[in-house]
Amino acid sequence: MAERRNPFPPSWPARIGFGLGLAYLAYAAGQLGIDGERLLRGFGEGGRFLARMVPPNFERWELLVEGLLESLQIAVLSTLLGIVLSLPLGLMASRNLAPLWLSTPVRGVIALCRSLHYVIVAILFVKAIGFGALAGVAALTIASMGFIAKLFAEAIEEISMKQVEAVRASGAGPAAVLIYGVLPQVASRFLGFSIYQLDSNLRNSTLVGIVGAGGIGGTLFAAFKRFDYEFVSAILLCIIALIFGAELLAGRIRAALR
Amino acid sequence: MSPVLRIKGLSKSYTPGKPVLRGIDLDIGATGMTAVIGPSGTGKSTLLRCINRLVEPSAGSILMEGQDLAALRGRALRLARRRIGMVFQEYNLVERLSVMENVLTGRLGYVPLWRAWMRRYPDADIERAFALLDAVGLPDQATRRADALSGGQRQRVGIARALMQSPALLLADEPTSSLDPKTAVEVMELMARLTGEAGVPVIVNIHNVELAKRFALRIIGMSGGAVIFDGPPEALEPAHLRQIYGGENWLDG
Numbered sequence: 001m002a003e004r005r006n007p008f009p010p011s012w013p014a015r016i017g018f019g020l021g022l023a024y025l026a027y028a029a030g031q032l033g034i035d036g037e038r039l040l041r042g043f044g045e046g047g048r049f050l051a052r053m054v055p056p057n058f059e060r061w062e063l064l065v066e067g068l069l070e071s072l073q074i075a076v077l078s079t080l081l082g083i084v085l086s087l088p089l090g091l092m093a094s095r096n097l098a099p100l101w102l103s104t105p106v107r108g109v110i111a112l113c114r115s116l117h118y119v120i121v122a123i124l125f126v127k128a129i130g131f132g133a134l135a136g137v138a139a140l141t142i143a144s145m146g147f148i149a150k151l152f153a154e155a156i157e158e159i160s161m162k163q164v165e166a167v168r169a170s171g172a173g174p175a176a177v178l179i180y181g182v183l184p185q186v187a188s189r190f191l192g193f194s195i196y197q198l199d200s201n202l203r204n205s206t207l208v209g210i211v212g213a214g215g216i217g218g219t220l221f222a223a224f225k226r227f228d229y230e231f232v233s234a235i236l237l238c239i240i241a242l243i244f245g246a247e248l249l250a251g252r253i254r255a256a257l258r
Numbered sequence: 259m260s261p262v263l264r265i266k267g268l269s270k271s272y273t274p275g276k277p278v279l280r281g282i283d284l285d286i287g288a289t290g291m292t293a294v295i296g297p298s299g300t301g302k303s304t305l306l307r308c309i310n311r312l313v314e315p316s317a318g319s320i321l322m323e324g325q326d327l328a329a330l331r332g333r334a335l336r337l338a339r340r341r342i343g344m345v346f347q348e349y350n351l352v353e354r355l356s357v358m359e360n361v362l363t364g365r366l367g368y369v370p371l372w373r374a375w376m377r378r379y380p381d382a383d384i385e386r387a388f389a390l391l392d393a394v395g396l397p398d399q400a401t402r403r404a405d406a407l408s409g410g411q412r413q414r415v416g417i418a419r420a421l422m423q424s425p426a427l428l429l430a431d432e433p434t435s436s437l438d439p440k441t442a443v444e445v446m447e448l449m450a451r452l453t454g455e456a457g458v459p460v461i462v463n464i465h466n467v468e469l470a471k472r473f474a475l476r477i478i479g480m481s482g483g484a485v486i487f488d489g490p491p492e493a494l495e496p497a498h499l500r501q502i503y504g505g506e507n508w509l510d511g
Contacts, residue, residue, distance in 0.1 A: 171367025
């Protein structure tokens with residue numbers, strides 16, 4: 001009689017991988033020296049810090065509004081620039097529409113845009129073109145390009161080539177094929193990516209100021225350094241309100257597009 | 259009458275050494291419907307797609323209106339394609355565009371890009387599109403999105419789109435295989451009538467031999483990438499079908 005076949009044969013590579021992961025977790029926890037005493041001390045400090053943050057101090061609201069408006073401008077400008085630059089990039093990076101000799105290097109460029117965190121890119125731009133909002137816009141544009149172009153390329157790779165084929169068979173040129181066969185299939189997803197990117201750029205634009213690239217982040221960092229925690233909490237509340245507002249707006253736009 | 263299409267020695271191999279088409283020679287007359295029958299995987303679709311170059315032929319020539327379609331590139335290829343309409347098995351409508359936009363897709367080879375983009379088509383095109391939608395029996399569906407239609411309705415739009423090109427030749431790649439039997443007959447009738455009125459010759463790949471015999475003036479039987487029957491429907495005997503599809507048990511009712 002033949003040996004009974006095992007319906008669920010063990011996967012040794014998976015087991016070894018799981019074991020290695022556990023071992024690394026234990027090693028990392030040991031290295032960082034996280035223990036109970038340290039945690040308790042940290043919680044105590046946290047409580048004192050929170051106590052100094054109330055009540056929030058809105059006395060210097062002009063400074064606050066100015067910073068928030070600059071952050072908003074950075075977010076909107078960098079998102080728009082990022083979208084405009086991502087459209088051709090994403091198209092050139094899609095492996096089903098662009099030839100390999102084009103899509104491979106463009107994928108490299110997109111990967112380069114994504115490889116550095118936007119705060120590091122912001123530092124580079126501050127060093128290169130000086131303090132101010134321009135550096136922030138440039139840094140977040142690069143970040144948006146890396147994000148939207150990649151997702152856009154993936155969306156294009158998932159379209160139905162049957163529809164494209166039919167448009168091409170009618171004798172349409174390359175641009176007409178894009179407008180009639182490709183864009184209708186990806187337009188709604190692309191709008192979704194863009195709204196999401198605006199949303200996350202709003203968040204990001206509040207941070208680039210910390211490295212001197214404009215926006216509310218600079219004000220926030222200065223308040224931290226002066227131990228002016230009441231102003232810090234006022235700034236944080238305003239940022240939270242801004243993000244919530246953007247979230248609501250984005251939700252409305254998405255619902256309207258459906 | 260001189261043929262609209264003259265195919266000579268057409269071969270295609272997707273992987274080297276495994277030809278799907280083995281040296282096809284065919285003349286297609288300037289009117290009437292030609293049906294290509296044969297088992298799946300025998301190269302019928304490849305044959306059709308070589309004609310409008312959705313597939314690149316490996317060897318051979320396809321003469322139409324004095325030029326070799328197999329050798330065209332770029333603009334010349336697009337100008338040739340706009341003279342060849344195509345109807346697809348799964349309709350291949352751009353689902354997120356309206357019915358009207360799908361029909362007007364047939365004009366993309368003619369109108370300038372900015373007009374197509376801004377949806378500013380010439381009035382004559384719009385009128386013709388409405389006339390075609392009336393002719394295919396969808397007078398009130400112009401503004402609906404293509405993915406809201408039923409299969410039969412979609413194929414009617416597909417036919418309108420192809421005829422919108424004012425084609426000199428219509429290719430139909432199994433246009434009825436995704437439809438129920440009654441709709442299939444209606445679609446074939448519609449296609450035969452409209453192309454007959456416009457004097458456009460049709461090459462149709464079809465699995466349903468009865469439909470082929472009913473509508474086509476000429477049947478081409480393919481097997482193993484070669485033509486093994488070519489004649490009027492009356493001449494198609496069960497012996498030929500055995501030769502085309504192989505085996506015989508399936509023929510006994």
